[in-house]
Amino acid sequence: xxxxxxxxxxxxxxxxxxxxxxxxxxxxxxxxxxxxxxxxxxxxxxxxxxxxxxxxxxxxxxxxxxxxxxxxxxxxxxxxxxxxxxxxxxxxxxxxxxxxxxxxxxxxxxxxxxxxxxxxxxxxxxxxxxxxxxxxxxxxxxxxxxxxxxxxxxxxxxxxxxxxxxxxxxxxxxxxxxxxxxxxxxxxxxxxxxxxxxxxxxxxxxxxxxxxxxxxxxxxxxxxxxxxxxxxxxxxxxxxxxxxxxxxxxxxxxxxxxxxxxxxxxxxxxxxxxxxxxxxxxxxxxxxxxxxxxxxxxxx
Numbered sequence: 001x002x003x004x005x006x007x008x009x010x011x012x013x014x015x016x017x018x019x020x021x022x023x024x025x026x027x028x029x030x031x032x033x034x035x036x037x038x039x040x041x042x043x044x045x046x047x048x049x050x051x052x053x054x055x056x057x058x059x060x061x062x063x064x065x066x067x068x069x070x071x072x073x074x075x076x077x078x079x080x081x082x083x084x085x086x087x088x089x090x091x092x093x094x095x096x097x098x099x100x101x102x103x104x105x106x107x108x109x110x111x112x113x114x115x116x117x118x119x120x121x122x123x124x125x126x127x128x129x130x131x132x133x134x135x136x137x138x139x140x141x142x143x144x145x146x147x148x149x150x151x152x153x154x155x156x157x158x159x160x161x162x163x164x165x166x167x168x169x170x171x172x173x174x175x176x177x178x179x180x181x182x183x184x185x186x187x188x189x190x191x192x193x194x195x196x197x198x199x200x201x202x203x204x205x206x207x208x209x210x211x212x213x214x215x216x217x218x219x220x221x222x223x224x225x226x227x228x229x230x231x232x233x234x235x236x237x238x239x240x241x242x243x244x245x246x247x248x249x250x251x252x253x254x255x256x257x258x259x260x261x262x263x264x265x266x267x268x269x270x271x272x273x274x275x276x277x278x279x280x281x282x283x284x285x286x287x288x289x290x291x292x293x294x295x296x297x298x299x300x
Contacts, residue, residue, distance in 0.1 A: 042119040108139035133253035193287035195249035
């Protein structure tokens with residue numbers, strides 16, 4: 001069935017006739033089956049079909065972590081949050097930090113609260129789910145994207161060991177001239193990085209670094225902190241019709257998520273710089289880490 005679906009998606013229109021009525025019937029039955037979830041995997045390509053009850057059970061086990069999430073029975077109006085975002089944008093415009101055109105482009109409209117879904121990690125035992133917040137219609141989404149653009153130069157200077165992509169890793173390995181004899185290579189990842197980032201502390205680390213290094217931000221640093229927290233702190237979202245809040249960590253799905261995760265991980269790496277500089281290679285892409293060390297060194 002997966003092969004049929006891929007074949008249908010990848011063939012050009014003239015070749016789609018290879019799917020006969022039975023194929024379409026099978027796909028239609030899958031789509032209409034309310035007992036299953038059809039989604040994509042967390043990494044790589046493909047199609048994943050899950051029992052809906054298993055999917056919901058795994059999602060609820062994530063949401064039941066009271067250190068990260070809480071149920072929210074309140075009836076908060078989306079218009080209230082839209083108004084708060086707009087008021088902050090007007091404040092920036094009043095400071096000449098943004099133009100009228102930028103103000104208009106960042107103003108939220110027709111917003112919706114984010115909703116959570118999970119992507120199965122098919123490369124891991126028991127296929128746990130990675131929680132994702134769909135935030136494209138959130139009132140703070142456009143503001144968060146703009147803040148990422150503003151702060152990317154700060155991240156570039158602060159984050160010494162971060163890779164942009166796998167191609168950069170290849171370039172680093174080519175340029176390093178590391179003799180791989182008597183060397184070990186390790187790869188590992190950070191467990192649930194985004195939800196384990198201490199949000200307030202990370203925002204403080206970022207703002208302190210900007211102040212200490214005299215980065216130009218076209219408005220007071222206190223405003224920046226307020227805007228970052230507006231976009232990331234205590235985010236309200238829905239799952240299966242119920243409302244929740246993320247009480248710590250950064251949402252995977254927020255434009256600011258990767259930036260703040262990189263800032264916090266780089267803060268830890270900078271504290272461990274003496275150790276890192278003693279290995280031939282250490283690099284990280286978000287939560288995936290690769291290390292090359294001498295064979296005499298322990299993996300721990």
